[in-house]
Amino acid sequence: MKYLVVSDNHGDRDILVELKEMYKHQVDRMFHCGDSELEPTDSLWQDFIVVRGNCDYSADFPNKIVDKTTEDTIFMTHGHLANVRYGLTTLALQAAEAQANIALFGHTHEIGCEMNEGVLFLNPGSIRLPRGPIQIKSYVMIDSRPEALEIQYYGRDHQPIKELHFIYPRQA
Numbered sequence: 112m113k114y115l116v117v118s119d120n121h122g123d124r125d126i127l128v129e130l131k132e133m134y135k136h137q138v139d140r141m142f143h144c145g146d147s148e149l150e151p152t153d154s155l156w157q158d159f160i161v162v163r164g165n166c167d168y169s170a171d172f173p174n175k176i177v178d179k180t181t182e183d184t185i186f187m188t189h190g191h192l193a194n195v196r197y198g199l200t201t202l203a204l205q206a207a208e209a210q211a212n213i214a215l216f217g218h219t220h221e222i223g224c225e226m227n228e229g230v231l232f233l234n235p236g237s238i239r240l241p242r243g244p245i246q247i248k249s250y251v252m253i254d255s256r257p258e259a260l261e262i263q264y265y266g267r268d269h270q271p272i273k274e275l276h277f278i279y280p281r282q283a
Contacts, residue, residue, distance in 0.1 A: 112181065114141075117250040119220050119239060121166065121237075142215055144187060145172070145188075146167060151171035175205065182257070191218050203230065215235075219242065251265070264276070
């Protein structure tokens with residue numbers, strides 16, 4: 112299964128339209144980790160699974176979701192309610208409660224990808240306002256296969272960032 116993950120576009124609707132048009136028929140799911148600043152009635156949300164960020168003011172967005180695919184159980188939240196700026200402990204507990212093997216989040220605008228105790232913790236960074244040491248407007252593709260999770264970050268120019276490519280074997 113292939114998943115596109117994007118976050119923190121902060122009102123830039125055009126990039127989401129661009130991603131949808133590029134990848135709609137190439138991926139199985141498109142995830143948005145919050146802070147879109149778009150209305151929950153926006154037609155884009157027919158194609159994206161989306162959660163509410165701290166800058167999304169409508170309560171019509173869920174704070175978290177659990178999505179089960181044939182390969183994975185994916186837990187997604189924006190991150191502000193899980194205090195991700197101060198560590199991943201709360202997020203890890205939420206993912207464990209959901210029995211998830213992938214935990215997606217945004218909020219910090221910082222690229223982050225790590226495997227811990229069989230769970231992939233992934234922040235796609237911000238497609239509009241990157242922060243932290245890696246100043247690249249980014250999104251992620253996850254290729255989920257029975258033997259491994261392959262992660263490839265892309266810049267806003269849709270080119271792969273070769274240094275941000277990871278393969279995590281699945282635990283037996």
